[in-house]
Amino acid sequence: MLEKRLRREVAVVFLFYNLKKWSSGILEASKTARTDFSMCKNIVSVIAIILFANFPALANSAYDENKMLIIATKEAAPFSIKTDEGWCGISIELWQQICRDLGIHYEFKEMGLEEMLEAVSHGKVDAAVAAITITKEREEAFNFSHPYYTTGLGIATKKKNEGRWMSIVKQFFSGSFLSVVGVLSVILLLTGIFIWFFERKKNPEQFGEKPIEGIGAGFWWAAVTMTTVGYGDKAPVTFGGRLVALVWMFAGLIFISSFTAAITTALTVDELGSVIHGPNDLFKVRVGTVAGSTSEKYLIQKHIGYKKYHSIDGCLASLKQDNIDAVVYDEPIIRYLISKEDATELKVLxxxxxxxxxAFAIPAGSPLEESLNRKLAEIIGSQEWRDLLYKYMGQ
Incomplete structure (x- = not known):
């Protein structure tokens, strides 16, 4: 943006220099040829008109101080906050200070993010003031002032309020743990049926002849055999029963090790899966962000699945209701909102x-740009600016 402005100013100076040189030549020629001086003045005037027509930014280098400027904004606390008394916040109060010093008259007009950026691009508003991030795509559509705040994206997650032991107890009733226990029970039941089938007639004292009693005894025998407890209260006596027992003894060693690992995984995977340490963990959780924001662009670039919302308030409400696991958005904004309303439930990494x-967004060729940047550079180096940041962010 600065490079583009510099090239334009150099071109204007160059054209003025050549215009002056050209007009002097014309005047000299007019004296020599005894041409009418008024004709030379007309030629110079026409050239000047053409020059200014092709450089509207130069023709409008000064803005009308009596004009009421339309300034688009949106809620993005702590940079732009809507109250009953009007607008306030870091960006709003910075803009107000600039306007007071420059004698600019303005009024705010609330818009959505995408509507606001489009209005600046088409010159429907004189500027946009909120938490607006400078991006390459946006610079192609309109101009920005010098940046006044440096930040980054942040991740908001839900706090875990229960203690460690409560968390462990909850995992015993999770779907993954119950599914492991269910599969193990089916295997024990099948083994119990096989052992009862062979033992039901020749060993009814231990396994019983009736199906319910015998299969129950077989289930018990399969469980104690697999865990190598081996109480010895039940033992097969038939060839078929002992063959089943032999196979089950070796198979039990494999099953018990596999299911021990599966149960351990089931107890920890939910706990580990819900822990988010940074952006690399976003691929495995449900993410939410605001439509049209730079955070949405980041998620698209990284191929991270997400759910989009119209506002950051909608994102945080969905996070509290467990509809998503994380919110990705501008770090100072989500930190401010959570500290004011949801500090007990949510946190920011x-x-x-x-x-x-x-930065402030302004239409291309805006007459405000140079005076705005000069005043902006003056303010952000002052104690007033530091006091304003401390007022809203404690920094």
Missing amino acids: ENTFKKQYY
Whole structure:
């Protein structure tokens, strides 16, 4: 953006220099040829008109101080906050200070993010003031002021309020753990049926002749044999029963090791799966973000699945209701909102990623750009700016 502005200014200076040189030549020629001086003035005037027509930014280098500017904004606390008394926040109050110093008159107009950016692009508003991130795509559609705040994306998750033991108890009733126990029970039942089938007539004292009693005894025998407890209260006496027992003894060693590992995994996988340490963990959880935001663009670039919402408030509400596992958005905004309303339920991870720069959005060729940037550079180096940041963010 700065490079583009510099090229334009150099081109204007170059054209003015050549215009002056050309007009002097024309005047000299007019004296020599005794041409009417008024004709030379007309030629210079026509050239000047053409020049200014092709450089509207130069023709509009000064803005009308009496004009009421339309400034688009949206709620993005703590940078733009809507109250009963009007708008406030870091970006809003910075803009207000600039306008007071420059004598600019303005009024705010609330819009959605995508609507606001489109309005700036088409010149329907004079500027957009909120938490607006500078991106390459946006710079192609309109201009930005110098950046006034550096930040990054953050991740909000839900706090785990229960203690460690309560969490462990909950895992015993999870679907993954119950499915492991169910498969094990089916295998024990099948083994019990086989052993009862061979022992029911020649060994009714231990396994019983009736199906319910015999299969129950066989189930018990299969369980104690698999776990190598071996109480010895029941033992097969038939050839078929002993063959089943021999196979089951060796198979039991394999089953008990496999199911021990499966049960351990079932007890820990849900706990581990819900822990999010950073952006690399977003691939395995349900993510939410705001439509049209730079965080949505980041998720698309990284091929991370997500659910989009119209506002950050909708994202955080969905997170509290367990509809999603994480919210990706501008770190200072989600940290501020959670600290004010949901500090007991939600948290923001400490590390930020994907650096971002906030700036004011202005239409291309805006007469405000140069004076806005000069005043912006003056304010963000002052104690007033540091006091404003501390007021809203404690930094």
